[in-house]
Amino acid sequence: MRQKMSGNLEPKPRILEIEPYVGGLSDIKGHENVLKLSSNEAAIGPSPKALDAYKLYAGNLSRYPEGSARELRSTIGKVNNINIENIVCGAGSDELLQLICRAFSGPGDEVLFTEHSFLVYRIAALASGASPIAIPETNLCADVDKIINSISKSTRIIFLANPNNPTGSFLTRSELLRLWENIPKNVLLVVDTAYAEFVTHKDYDPAFKLVEKAENVVVTRTFSKAYALASLRVGWCYGSSQVIDVINRIRGPFNVSGAGMKASIAALLDSNHLSAAIELNSKWLEQFPREISGTGISCMPSVGNFILLKFPDDIEKNSKAAEKFLYSRGIILRNVESYGLSDCLRLTLGLDHEMETVALSLKEFMRS
Numbered sequence: 558m559r560q561k562m563s564g565n566l567e568p569k570p571r572i573l574e575i576e577p578y579v580g581g582l583s584d585i586k587g588h589e590n591v592l593k594l595s596s597n598e599a600a601i602g603p604s605p606k607a608l609d610a611y612k613l614y615a616g617n618l619s620r621y622p623e624g625s626a627r628e629l630r631s632t633i634g635k636v637n638n639i640n641i642e643n644i645v646c647g648a649g650s651d652e653l654l655q656l657i658c659r660a661f662s663g664p665g666d667e668v669l670f671t672e673h674s675f676l677v678y679r680i681a682a683l684a685s686g687a688s689p690i691a692i693p694e695t696n697l698c699a700d701v702d703k704i705i706n707s708i709s710k711s712t713r714i715i716f717l718a719n720p721n722n723p724t725g726s727f728l729t730r731s732e733l734l735r736l737w738e739n740i741p742k743n744v745l746l747v748v749d750t751a752y753a754e755f756v757t758h759k760d761y762d763p764a765f766k767l768v769e770k771a772e773n774v775v776v777t778r779t780f781s782k783a784y785a786l787a788s789l790r791v792g793w794c795y796g797s798s799q800v801i802d803v804i805n806r807i808r809g810p811f812n813v814s815g816a817g818m819k820a821s822i823a824a825l826l827d828s829n830h831l832s833a834a835i836e837l838n839s840k841w842l843e844q845f846p847r848e849i850s851g852t853g854i855s856c857m858p859s860v861g862n863f864i865l866l867k868f869p870d871d872i873e874k875n876s877k878a879a880e881k882f883l884y885s886r887g888i889i890l891r892n893v894e895s896y897g898l899s900d901c902l903r904l905t906l907g908l909d910h911e912m913e914t915v916a917l918s919l920k921e922f923m924r925s
């Protein structure tokens with residue numbers, strides 16, 4: 558609903574409809590050492606080589622960084638076997654999602670995304686003056702037919718988080734292709750693959766090949782999750798020359814920090830560290846649901862580095878009560894009420910001892 562600002566200043570239409578993004582909690586009063594499993598950074602933290610590269614950069618802080626992120630794009634290109642001319646880097650993938658919306662949608666246009674998807678899509682749509690349209694999911698997963706049936710003459714952008722945060726579900730290669738085949742060529746499909754590195758499922762497609770054959774597909778990636786460099790704010794996107802050219806025209810000239818670029822390059826080159834992060838994650842994706850089976854909490858199947866936990870309705874055992882109980886133990890999971898999932902909490906997969914602590918605490922909560 559449109560609100561009114563006090564005073565004389567008026568922002569652009571639709572801006573006041575935006576509910577500012579509220580991230581997960583970071584601290585709990587009375588607890589010095591909280592166990593924060595709420596923002597989906599890889600449990601093992603960043604590569605030590607990335608930290609060294611970051612520290613080494615300290616002597617260059619007075620200088621502007623190289624503006625096109627050439628060295629980082631070149632490393633991304635080599636590691637992923639994709640063309641560096643079709644990559645743009647950004648201050649986190651958030652920045653790129655916002656730039657894409659600003660460049661390709663405006664007043665009178667519609668921006669589509671699924672019901673329980675990343676909150677930034679709605680914010681980015683409204684900020685560009687467009688109408689955000691949330692499309693119902695089926696069993697907490699994007700439904701290709703429902704997306705296709707929601708396309709109108711005004712649709713300009715479809716955001717698809719694959720895998721999706723916070724549900725952990727994903728569209729297979731063939732479903733993704735079917736979606737693209739059924740959208741008009743003047744609609745941009747943004748495949749947000751922030752958690753791609755964690756996905757080991759054989760039917761998952763990072764969508765690079767789709768980008769290479771389609772002008773209207775752009776893929777976004779981030780160094781915040783699997784590489785655990787969230788604080789440095791580095792992301793990138795891969796798209797057709799037309800899309801990349803447009804983003805390059807509107808991005809800030811020095812939108813990625815020098816330290817962020819150097820650390821990201823080192824992280825990309827440390828494939829052993831990434832493999833260790835993926836291995837630990839895969840272990841807990843499988844093990845955690847077993848640990849808490851029979852408690853009455855259900856785990857949504859996930860291919861990311863987080864699991865959506867669904868709690869019973871009972872007032873003593875619901876997600877609110879669980880959140881409070883976990884806080885009392887110094888444990889923070891992500892409240893996902895703003896994602897329309899008030900009966901759930903999202904758990905970021907952590908280190909072995911952290912996962913054991915959470916499992917024990919949840920079992921105790923359900924027994925209490």
Ligand SMILES: Cc1ncc(COP(=O)(O)O)c(C=O)c1O
Nearest residue numbers: 649650651675722751779781792
């Ligand atoms: C699906 C998804 N996309 C994008 C992002 C943004 O990540 P960043 O801006 O740190 O690259 C997140 C972060 O939570 C996310 O969950």
